[in-house]
Amino acid sequence: MTEIALLLFVIVMFLCSAFFSGVETGIYRLSRFRLRLGVEQGRAFYKQLSTAIADGQGLILSLLLGNNIVNYLATSGLTWWLLSYLKDENLAEFYTTIIMTPTLFIFGEILPKSVFFYRADSLIRPLAPAIWGIWRLCTLSGAVQLMRLLFRVFSRLFRIAVDTAAAVDITQRSQVRQIFQETRDEGLLTSIQKNMIQRLINIPEVSVGTVMVPMNKVEMAEINSNRSALLAIVARCPHRRIPVYEKDRSHILGFIDIYQTLGAGEEFENLRPFVQPLVRMDMSTSVLDAISIMRKGPHRIAVITASQAGLLAEQKKPLGILTLKDLVEELTGELARYEIASDQSKTSGQKSTW
Template sequence: MELAIWWTLMLVALTASSCFSGVEVGCYTLNRVRLDLRAGRTSRPDRAARVLKRELEQPDRLLAALLIGNNIVNYVGALAMTTLLESGGRTPGEVAVITTLVLTPVLFVFGEALPKELFRVEADSLTYRFARVLSGMRIVLTLTGVLPLARMMSRAIEVAAGLKAEHISDARQRVAALLKEGAGQGELSEAQVSLVDRALVFGRVRVSDEMVRWAKVRSVPLECSRVQAMRAIGSVSHARIPVVNKAGVVVGVLHQADLHTRPDQSVAQLMTPPVRVKAQTPARDALLAIRRARTGVAIVEDASGRPVGLVTIKDLIEPLTGEIADL
């Protein structure tokens, strides 16, 4: 009778270990859009989806509960097998060898590899079935104090090591996760995923990353004639050129086309007020400023107001679109 109990414990522990491992992967690969739709449904409410969504709102707590549960059942399985071997007259050395050669591969194959692959493929059908079990286990581990203690120790280690807490709820991370999921399921093309990946990174791009250094920028003097201006900018690729006074201060921007279409006006009359941005201005803000002013370019200045570069709309959108050929 006692042996039957230990055999049962070992089989239950192996089954539970496979479930914990599978659910962990299922929670990672679950389609979050479908989960939100199922959890928000008012007609025929999906309680399993609501429970699962609530657990996934605190992923660090969920992961800790799964790992603790998996460790507990693995220990029970090892204890049951050790007891069965000792009851069969095996020596401690033989027990250690058999446990290593038998239990470890069995746990790896049936408790880790197979269930993880199964839940990865069938996450949207299998994970919901374990939602209530997952919630119940988390509640038990919380009431017994095991889960709060483990999380407290984890935070203490993070603080001691100077690590920054990662928040899965961050909007950009959620969008990135959804994109990877869409790409994996063939819903999005590689080009689409690449574009949105660049859009997510675009928020960190600064004007200084994309501008043309002032030393490479061709400018024209405010006092020069039309002929001198046309000669000075004849080989310049930019359509708009900064106009500077005798002190080297940028006082305007000259459009090359205006020199040819408005022959009766001087450089001072043709130039338009410059848009000025700081080198550390986010590229997105600079792009909006240029579009509002309809100038096509902006003069990049340092903190003291000294020009350090020039940036065009083309320069600012290339981090999103990739290299754009000059026309």
């Protein structure tokens, strides 16, 4: 009878291990949109589940603690059960290791995690009372607070930097993506709105280095260009604003506005009177930061430079050109392009891209 009870105990602990492993994955995969909807509609168990999930770190620590405890109990129970037959401690420990290692790994970890990964919403809800009870027990007993304290102590001891703000930001963006994915087929938004929202969600991860125009594709004017040389550039270039360099294309002085330069109606031997300053940005700058910089200042063109430590912005190698239009297109999609055929384009009503 004792042997049967021990075997049943091991099986129960094994099922509990699968429960903890699966729920741990299910918590990450659970739809926050459906959870909030269930709370607002007063569905059973959703409020308790929402309360537990609100303390994300505490809930995960509770699940990990529970998983380790049941794994230890399952292993101890099997060892004890084998001892009743083998009468040899070393042999019992050996067979326990041979049996429990693959069994727990496959059926206590991989299989339940895979099932909960794809069926989180349908499986987590009926398990909500148990999940809430485990979290509440670990919280009231002080186990969660103790593990948090140990985590902080060891983090400082080993100088492990924990960027909580970044982790929260990534998690929240992931949840927004999930909510958007779940509601995009409801027909409330047009395809244009859907695309813009998708770009808005993804834009914090986009750097200016990925959206700039490479230097080898940028049409530029030399500082000593006269009116005729500038007209030749305008004939093949569709842009209103053109970067200006001196001697070497890597030495960018600023940019000129074609309308203002050619609209002056007078001959000129160089472009110095018309050169306007431009802003320089590191290639790792995010698109959102670039939009903020160019919106606050009178900047329409930015030079994107290489990430070279110890150098001033003017000394860094230019990699490309970025315009406000390029940044806006990351939200709106590709904008229409209008070409400037000559200095007459201003009077003909045509517009340029820069």
